[in-house]
Amino acid sequence: MIQLIDVSKTFNGKDMVVDNLSLEIKQGELVVLVGESGCGKTTTMKMINRLEEASSGTIKINGKDIKETNAIDLRRNIGYVIQQVGLFPHLTVGQNIGVVPRLTKNDPAKIAKRTIELLEMTGLKHEDYLNRYPKELSGGQQQRVGVARALANNPDIVLMDEPFSALDPITRCQLQDELLNLQKELHKTFVFVTHDVDEAIKIGDKIAVIQDGRIMQYDTPETILKKPANQFIQNFVGQDRLWKTPEMLRALDIMDDNYDNMKAIEVKDMVFVQPDTPLSEVLKLHEKHNLSIIPVVEQGVTVGVITEPSILSLLAEIIPGSEGL
Amino acid sequence: MEKYIYYVLNNWDKILFRSSEHVFLAFTAVALACLVGIPIGLLINRNKQLANFVMNGANILQTVPSLAMFALLIPLVGIRDKNAILALFLYGLLPIIKNTYTGIRNVDPAITEAAKGMGMSSFQMLYKVQTPLAVPVIMAGVRIATVTGIGVATIATLIGSGGLGALIYQGISVMNYPMMISGALAAALLALLTDYILGLLERLMTSKGITTK
Numbered sequence: 213m214i215q216l217i218d219v220s221k222t223f224n225g226k227d228m229v230v231d232n233l234s235l236e237i238k239q240g241e242l243v244v245l246v247g248e249s250g251c252g253k254t255t256t257m258k259m260i261n262r263l264e265e266a267s268s269g270t271i272k273i274n275g276k277d278i279k280e281t282n283a284i285d286l287r288r289n290i291g292y293v294i295q296q297v298g299l300f301p302h303l304t305v306g307q308n309i310g311v312v313p314r315l316t317k318n319d320p321a322k323i324a325k326r327t328i329e330l331l332e333m334t335g336l337k338h339e340d341y342l343n344r345y346p347k348e349l350s351g352g353q354q355q356r357v358g359v360a361r362a363l364a365n366n367p368d369i370v371l372m373d374e375p376f377s378a379l380d381p382i383t384r385c386q387l388q389d390e391l392l393n394l395q396k397e398l399h400k401t402f403v404f405v406t407h408d409v410d411e412a413i414k415i416g417d418k419i420a421v422i423q424d425g426r427i428m429q430y431d432t433p434e435t436i437l438k439k440p441a442n443q444f445i446q447n448f449v450g451q452d453r454l455w456k457t458p459e460m461l462r463a464l465d466i467m468d469d470n471y472d473n474m475k476a477i478e479v480k481d482m483v484f485v486q487p488d489t490p491l492s493e494v495l496k497l498h499e500k501h502n503l504s505i506i507p508v509v510e511q512g513v514t515v516g517v518i519t520e521p522s523i524l525s526l527l528a529e530i531i532p533g534s535e536g537l
Numbered sequence: 538m539e540k541y542i543y544y545v546l547n548n549w550d551k552i553l554f555r556s557s558e559h560v561f562l563a564f565t566a567v568a569l570a571c572l573v574g575i576p577i578g579l580l581i582n583r584n585k586q587l588a589n590f591v592m593n594g595a596n597i598l599q600t601v602p603s604l605a606m607f608a609l610l611i612p613l614v615g616i617r618d619k620n621a622i623l624a625l626f627l628y629g630l631l632p633i634i635k636n637t638y639t640g641i642r643n644v645d646p647a648i649t650e651a652a653k654g655m656g657m658s659s660f661q662m663l664y665k666v667q668t669p670l671a672v673p674v675i676m677a678g679v680r681i682a683t684v685t686g687i688g689v690a691t692i693a694t695l696i697g698s699g700g701l702g703a704l705i706y707q708g709i710s711v712m713n714y715p716m717m718i719s720g721a722l723a724a725a726l727l728a729l730l731t732d733y734i735l736g737l738l739e740r741l742m743t744s745k746g747i748t749t750k
Contacts, residue, residue, distance in 0.1 A: 288656030
């Protein structure tokens with residue numbers, strides 16, 4: 213677990229880049245720090261491996277203040293991936309991956325085995341890539357090696373600073389998917405910085421929206437989309453964003469909870485849905501049974517109903533440009 | 538033309554001897570300049586002010602005319618080899634320090650950031666990342682120092698150090714053109730040959746990952 217407690221960062225004693233920021237990241241979570249450029253998201257991340265020292269406040273990893281650990285030891289136990297990849301051009305792919313294990317004096321045979329394992333894990337055939345130099349790889353392949361290198365010492369935490377921003381959209385999408393798979397498999401804690409809201413929503417377990425060095429909202433992507441904490445976030449994520457991610461719409465979001473005869477509805481014989489049933493399933497049920505009304509039931513109590521008008525009003529709400537129709 | 542060939546054939550041993558003197562002066566001086574200049578170039582990367590100070594000093598040394606340099610060193614180390622090697626050494630410092638310094642400083646900041654973020658100490662970064670990447674630039678400095686050294690060493694004969702300069706100056710003084718020309722050509726060939734060998738060495742020392750084909 214990573215805890216940032218009232219952390220501030222000023223440069224030259226005046227420019228407040230991070231302003232009294234507190235954040236708690238649980239083990240195994242993929243947390244995205246998102247915001248416009250210059251909002252302090254990268255600085256926040258870099259304070260975790262002490263590439264930047266916090267001006268005030270405390271940062272703890274598993275309860276221990278990071279200032280008590282030597283900065284170099286700390287960094288060797290935290291994976292680090294950056295946008296420009298930063299592979300060492302004079303070393304082969306295999307040597308690049310082995311850099312940190314060699315620094316910490318691991319057994320060479322183990323390093324070799326681990327390197328092959330990591331290459332396969334990041335989707336590169338080791339027999340093809342082990343002895344190549346970075347300049348012989350495409351941008352996407354380079355960043356795969358970058359990720360493999362960050363995982364080499366099997367760190368619990370991996371920091372990623374806009375790792376996919378320089379890639380073409382198709383490669384970016386692939387690498388995002390693979391990162392999600394990796395996280396599912398490895399249960400590592402990822403702190404991921406991006407300015408791309410779509411990316412944040414796609415990969416984040418939780419998203420921290422940062423503005424002027426402060427966290428505006430820290431919640432799941434779904435909550436941030438449906439209940440933006442303020443106007444800034446609403447503008448930042450964009451009104452139409454929910455429409456682009458319809459899998460996040462659930463019965464709860466469509467239902468009419470002011471239906472007059474709610475109490476009169478007999479649930480027993482009827483088809484009904486849970487509040488968290490996805491919209492797609494609700495629509496399937498609606499079509500299959502040709503129902504004019506579907507009750508939404510939570511623990512035996514009808515909390516709302518879905519009707520054709522309620523579906524239409526949702527459409528009006530989320531389709532761009534149709535507000536106020 | 539026959540005169541020249543005749544001269545070379547008859548004085549083969551003399552030319553070789555003068556060449557070996559020449560090589561000794563230039564190589565000793567450049568080797569010392571490497572031993573001193575490369576560490577200085579690496580170290581001054583830590584401090585901008587120190588870097589400016591050192592570079593200015595080296596620049597000033599470079600502006601002293603070579604004949605004046607030999608003369609200025611006479612009160613310090615007398616004449617002959619000591620003087621010549623010291624002068625050539627001082628000339629070699631600038632290109633070596635300058636190229637080492639720039640070579641290290643020009644390493645892509647993304648690479649040094651990654652190295653730092655992965656937990657390398659600044660010494661490990663210098664030794665494992667920056668220096669190997671700066672090899673071509675550092676070697677370019679060594680090559681410039683060597684070629685300059687071989688050139689300037691021709692004047693060392695004036696302070697009694699021999700070298701191919703001896704053939705040139707003697708040739709001029711007795712109007713023996715074949716002697717003069719063969720000394721000059723040998724010095725030029727020596728410079729070309731050394732530069733070629735250093736080029737091979739540079740290729741050997743440079744990772745295949747950073748050579749451009």
